[in-house]
Amino acid sequence: MNWAGAIVPLAVIAVLAVVILVIFLYVRGRLRNFSQQAFGTSDLSQAVKQIENASESARSIHGMTDIYLPQIHHDFPDFDYDVFKGRVEGVLRGYFAAITSRDVSQLTKDCSASLRNSVSGIIADLNANGYVREIRDTEIHQIEIARYIKNGATVTILFNASVGHYDVTRDEGGKLIAGKTDRKKQTVYDVALVYVQDVAKMTDYSASAIGINCPNCGAPVKNLGQKFCDYCGTGIREINVRSWSFESVKEERTVAKPY
Numbered sequence: 375m376n377w378a379g380a381i382v383p384l385a386v387i388a389v390l391a392v393v394i395l396v397i398f399l400y401v402r403g404r405l406r407n408f409s410q411q412a413f414g415t416s417d418l419s420q421a422v423k424q425i426e427n428a429s430e431s432a433r434s435i436h437g438m439t440d441i442y443l444p445q446i447h448h449d450f451p452d453f454d455y456d457v458f459k460g461r462v463e464g465v466l467r468g469y470f471a472a473i474t475s476r477d478v479s480q481l482t483k484d485c486s487a488s489l490r491n492s493v494s495g496i497i498a499d500l501n502a503n504g505y506v507r508e509i510r511d512t513e514i515h516q517i518e519i520a521r522y523i524k525n526g527a528t529v530t531i532l533f534n535a536s537v538g539h540y541d542v543t544r545d546e547g548g549k550l551i552a553g554k555t556d557r558k559k560q561t562v563y564d565v566a567l568v569y570v571q572d573v574a575k576m577t578d579y580s581a582s583a584i585g586i587n588c589p590n591c592g593a594p595v596k597n598l599g600q601k602f603c604d605y606c607g608t609g610i611r612e613i614n615v616r617s618w619s620f621e622s623v624k625e626e627r628t629v630a631k632p633y
Contacts, residue, residue, distance in 0.1 A: 433536045433560045437518020445522055446531065450569075458618075459517045462533050462565050465620045469493065470509040470539070476500065486568070486619040504546040511558070512539040520564065529569040530621070537563055561625055568621040 439455075446453050464482050472480035476497045478490050500507055514537055521532040538560045542553035553559060593605040602609055 431560060432513075432515040432538055433562050435516050435518050435520075435534045435536050435562065437516075437520060437534060438522075439519040442519045442522040442531075446519075449524075449529070455519075458531075458567065459533075461620075462517050462535060462567070463514050465565060465623065466514060466535060466537065466563060467512060469623045470512055473497065473500075473507055474509050482620075484619055486621050488621050489623065492622065500543075505543050505551060506546075507541070507543045509539055509541045512537060513558075527570075531567045531569075533565040533567065535563045535565060537561055564622070564624045564626060565620060566622040566624075567618055569618050 443455055446455075461482070461484060465485060468481045468485070472478050472493050473496055478493050478497070481490060481493060499505075514535055516536040518534050519531060520534040521530070523530040523532065538558045540553070540555065541559045541561075542555055543551040545551055591603065591606040591608065593603055
């Protein structure tokens with residue numbers, strides 16, 4: 375029996391096993407060191423749990439409210455920040471309800487025609503693909519001012535809202551297309567509040583998107599410069615044109631939507 379011939383392969387296998395063991399111990403040591411520094415524990419299973427819990431925590435917002443609010447109050451002394459925060463929350467809840475029920479009338483009255491058209495487009499996309507989207511158990515954790523923009527024609531206050539909710543999309547057969555049923559999605563929405571500052575500088579499209587209504591009968595005012603309602607004849611004062619309305623709601627997405 376050739377013992378030398380048998381020993382050589384065994385020696386090679388033993389060396390490879392030692393090398394693999396050394397690499398494993400090295401990698402595990404580096405991972406534990408990273409885990410200790412990042413999560414305060416060298417237990418990798420505990421680190422994974424912390425990562426899972428973090429995914430369920432509210433998204434933090436580094437708002438610019440303290441910087442922009444004095445500027446807004448300078449331009450609009452009657453601007454009540456707390457009131458508008460409440461209106462932002464109402465707009466978001468109406469937005470989610472409209473998508474879930476596929477009913478644009480769920481939007482609040484201070485949503486513009488542009489925002490209503492946007493939601494109608496989302497509903498049309500869902501219908502075209504045979505999808506059902508359900509947004510429920512919404513928690514709005516924080517609302518802050520992110521930007522204050524003056525462009526001559528309009529003034530825009532952009533709000534950031536930290537939101538947690540279940541947001542799932544299924545096909546007609548009930549198959550899950552997007553979202554998680556066992557964990558809330560934590561995300562951030564941008565909500566744009568617009569004030570018409572100079573109607574003369576607005577394009578026909580943007581002017582029509584504002585969605586001004588007659589203060590008497592509620593009929594749409596087709597021309598922002600008109601003086602009387604086409605339906606009931608009530609005088610249209612300029613103050614009705616110079617009003618705040620919510621123009622858009624957009625999620626800060628990290629992945630593309632499934633439709």
